[in-house]
Amino acid sequence: MEILDGKIELPKGFVASGVFAGIKRSKKDLALIYSERLANISAVFTTNRVKAAPVILDMERAKKGKAQAIVINSGNANACTGEKGIEDAKSMAKKVAEVLEIEEEDVLVCSTGVIGVPLPMEKVLKGIEVAALSLSKEGGYDAAHAIMTTDTFLKAVTVKFNVEGKDITMTGFAKGSGMIHPNMATMLSFVLTDASVEKATLDKAFKNTVNRTYNMISVDGDMSTNDTAIVMANGMAENKAIQEGTYEFDLFYKALEYVNKTLARLIAKDGEGATKLIEVNVINAKTENDARLAAKAIVNSNLVKTAIFGEDANWGRILAAVGYSGADFDVDKVDIYLKSAKGEVKVCENGSFFAFDESLAKEVLKEKEIFIIVDMKAGEFMATSWGCDLSYDYVKINGSYRT
Amino acid sequence: MEILDGKIELPKGFVASGVFAGIKRSKKDLALIYSERLANISAVFTTNRVKAAPVILDMERAKKGKAQAIVINSGNANACTGEKGIEDAKSMAKKVAEVLEIEEEDVLVCSTGVIGVPLPMEKVLKGIEVAALSLSKEGGYDAAHAIMTTDTFLKAVTVKFNVEGKDITMTGFAKGSGMIHPNMATMLSFVLTDASVEKATLDKAFKNTVNRTYNMISVDGDMSTNDTAIVMANGMAENKAIQEGTYEFDLFYKALEYVNKTLARLIAKDGEGATKLIEVNVINAKTENDARLAAKAIVNSNLVKTAIFGEDANWGRILAAVGYSGADFDVDKVDIYLKSAKGEVKVCENGSFFAFDESLAKEVLKEKEIFIIVDMKAGEFMATSWGCDLSYDYVKINGSYRT
Structure with a gap:
């Protein structure tokens, strides 16, 4: 397994972007991730009963186990925003589907930032248009920057390994800081891979590793309304779909665990005000x-x-x-x-x-x-x-x- | 019910003292409470699995529901001190029994302060001798001062009420600060009354009120190894023993709840570094x-x-x-x-x-x-x-x- 700490190298078929939509005062605040091919996904969400609108939307959409794009905004959590919040999250997905010409149901939405303030939707929708035009193979860094809130450094890692002669790339980036607590809290994490993995296998590997990584970090014991970790596996490495109980599964599991553990450690290290x-x-x-x-x-x-x-x-x-x-x-x-x-x-x-x-x-x-x-x-x-x-x-x- | 906020007025038959034994650098660090008559008691202890030596001792002794004296030291928690710690706690009780000429089994011991350091027993035992000589009707304030650690003010309250023509006094004092958390933590609280109360009734009233007062405060979410709350009722007001389900019980319950609630609020207010x-x-x-x-x-x-x-x-x-x-x-x-x-x-x-x-x-x-x-x-x-x-x-x- 080749390890590229701090690097984002988007796997085959993935492009991404990060732009300034105007939700924050000056920094990038809107990210888009897109896979050419509909990907198998697995996702884990906050267990807080108070769930942000995008979490409510994604929990429903993640059930079918497939997605093709993720749109993420920072600066506003779209949490405690009532019915309007749900509509706004749906509008974000709809806009992404339109500009990328994909199914609305295949778009996931994440938000992070201040709670209880409605999203400035005009800016957000315009931002999505710009983000779609900016999608690129190198856009992972922009995306990783655009999801940050009080984070002080970029959290990313890429690993590469070989499965039956096929080169597999897996890259992950995340945001953390404040309110981070076992059982998923104010963190967003995205892991992208071109490996072909059966849906049930992906679920098992992701949930197990999340449990031993993100769920074992704490910054302040609080748990947020927005936490989300998503893995997308689009299969474009063209390996035979990985199944549990095989040597290939062990390789994949180790890679996924390494990526999640690295991101979890970086999130803990960058806790608000942390010195150690x-x-x-x-x-x-x-x-x-x-x-x-x-x-x-x-x-x-x-x-x-x-x-x-x-x-x-x-x-x-x-x-x-x-x-x-x-x-x-x-x-x-x-x-x-x-x-x-x-x-x-x-x-x-x-x-x-x-x-x-x-x-x-x-x-x-x-x-x-x-x-x-x-x-x-x-x-x-x-x-x-x-x-x-x-x-x-x-x-x-x-x-x-x-x- | 007459309320004397901030006051300690020891009920009939109680005397107390607080002295400097040399466990701390300069402040009073050893308190003694004594009742002329063997009192009914009820006590609640930390639920932390790591229990200080005096807590282990008291939990056993409290089972019989009677006690006549409590010795308390601050500056050293006598926690995580192994077998030696248990011996030291027993020696403290034994010394108190000797100087007061009472049964060793009727003495309870409390400690608060640094964890994991053996007690300076020579100083402690000498301190007990001095404390016994200093016992007085007015000694409640000295005792309340001697149990403090990082507390910034004295926490005390006295209430008086009348039961069937008999004047009842109930006084409470406590120490708090740091590590205070629901389910009893780094706090010591002592409530003394001359009311005559049946043991089962006292238990019920004390446990219920503790649950709604001390167990509902938090300073930092940590829970200590030493927390103890004890009520002593020596019956010297000579009222008919209070039983549950009576008008007198309601009076007693309200008084006890007021005392515990007042002390709990004061502990919360004096959390380490607290401004509000x-x-x-x-x-x-x-x-x-x-x-x-x-x-x-x-x-x-x-x-x-x-x-x-x-x-x-x-x-x-x-x-x-x-x-x-x-x-x-x-x-x-x-x-x-x-x-x-x-x-x-x-x-x-x-x-x-x-x-x-x-x-x-x-x-x-x-x-x-x-x-x-x-x-x-x-x-x-x-x-x-x-x-x-x-x-x-x-x-x-x-x-x-x-x-």
């Missing part, structure tokens, strides 16, 4: 669920997040978070380690204080990527979660987002 | 549980908390929090109001945007006590939760608590 990426590895748990619960609780803990921001080896907060996570474990067995490029230090042994080297711990925590390892010594399951520290800037950004 | 108290009222919910889930989710949302800190009427975040709360409700029916001493403003109608007066909303949010009212228009149940905003100072305090 936190990766939590809970190992030797009794069940995978116990490992997941513990890993999520740690990465969601404001007290752990502020301690990491302050470069303070406060392992008691880590253990306390495991304690209220709902995971089944034996406190008297838990070991905790802090790790980074500077080294590793055991800070807790058998759930109790442990004379560790404070100066080494300080050094370890100075790095920008911090690993928290919790060894439950209770079984053989593990889980990984990603998050970021909680800084002054988080408060600053979120104290005045709307105004 | 947030009270959430979810009304007209289908069930009480739906109302509770929604009220808790709102008060726990970092995004809502930072918006209130920034005085931003970001109702979309409030609605989004209700959406992921797990509450059953109809999005299209929800109305949201913001209220304070400056007035009330409806910011969302039927789950959708609503042209509200932004300048009035700004004025409303400038106050120090902010009410968020969510009308679900789905039934007749309600719930109230309390929390605080999330400020720069929260990050500052928690970025370097341990060091």
Whole structure:
């Protein structure tokens, strides 16, 4: 598998664009993705009961498992906008279908931005026309830029691999920042591939990997109304359709997992106000669920997040978070380690204080990527979660987002 | 019912003290409460699986429903301290029993402070001797001061009422700040009364009121290893023992609820770095549980908390929090109001945007006590939760608590 970190290379048959429609004040705010051929798709949406209009629309349309285009706007979430919001989302899809001469039902819509404000539809529809004219093989970067809100860097990755002599390309890009939480929240992620994959197989691979990647990240514990992750596989690599239980499936699964994991990590790293990426590895748990619960609780803990921001080896907060996570474990067995490029230090042994080297711990925590390892010594399951520290800037950004 | 906000007036038969034992650097750090007569008690403890040593001890001792003294230290949580921690907690109780000449089994122990560091037992035991010598009718204030950690003000209230011609006094004091979360977290609360109350009746009244007060507050969503709330009723008012289903029970219940609610509000108000108290009222919910889930989710949302800190009427975040709360409700029916001493403003109608007066909303949010009212228009149940905003100072305090 060839890995191109940070790169977007659109697979065969895909074109994209990103333009300025005028929803935001100055930056690109409308993206379009188009596949020459109707693609198999799989999609995962926010579990928030308050769902944005485009999510409601897409959930219905995704059921048939096919799509040919996705239109995405940033700057306005089209959420809590009532009946008008649904109409607006439909109008966006209709416009895309018209200009691209495809079926309206084959167009998906995503929005991200401020909640509770109607979309400026005149600008949006004009933007779609411009975006359609701008579609190109190189347009992936523009699209990735156009979906950003408070993101501070572009999140993208491309992988290439070979299936029975056919070259497969898979590229993904995403937006994150703020409100990102396990179970999909304020994030949009798009994975495009020219692989031919059976619909059921695509679903299984996508849902499993989403569960271990996007659903294991947290920025602030809130969950948005708009989160959406979509994979499109248009089959234009002309490989034999990939089926579960084959060697080819393993290759495909690994590629998809790598793409989703990379994007998830980048989203966690770019949490609003974040200065450090936190990766939590809970190992030797009794069940995978116990490992997941513990890993999520740690990465969601404001007290752990502020301690990491302050470069303070406060392992008691880590253990306390495991304690209220709902995971089944034996406190008297838990070991905790802090790790980074500077080294590793055991800070807790058998759930109790442990004379560790404070100066080494300080050094370890100075790095920008911090690993928290919790060894439950209770079984053989593990889980990984990603998050970021909680800084002054988080408060600053979120104290005045709307105004 | 006579209400003495901020006052501690120890009921008949109770004495207390608070001294400096040397666990902290300079402030009072050891408190003692003693009842002349063995009291009926009821207690509620943290649900965190990681329980501090004194919690493990007290949970066992509280089962018999009687106690005569409580010793509390601040500055050290005696949590994650292994077998040694349990021994230390027992030694504290034993020392109290010796100096007060009571049964060891009738002494409860509470600790709060840093996790994972063994108690300096020599200082603690000496402190207990001094505290016993200092016991007095006026010692409640010293005790209340001695249990504080990062609290910025004393939390206390006394109420008086009359039961069948007998004067009853009930006084409560508590410590809060940081890590405070529904289901009891880093808070210690002590309610003392000279009322005579049957044990089962006391349990019922205490557990019900705790559920609607301390369990509905949140500072940062974390849950501590040490949280404990205890009520002692020593019967020295010589009233006929209060039983459920009587007029006297209603009086007692109201008094207890008022004391717990007042302390809970004060704890929320004094959350680490807090600049505003947030009270959430979810009304007209289908069930009480739906109302509770929604009220808790709102008060726990970092995004809502930072918006209130920034005085931003970001109702979309409030609605989004209700959406992921797990509450059953109809999005299209929800109305949201913001209220304070400056007035009330409806910011969302039927789950959708609503042209509200932004300048009035700004004025409303400038106050120090902010009410968020969510009308679900789905039934007749309600719930109230309390929390605080999330400020720069929260990050500052928690970025370097341990060091």
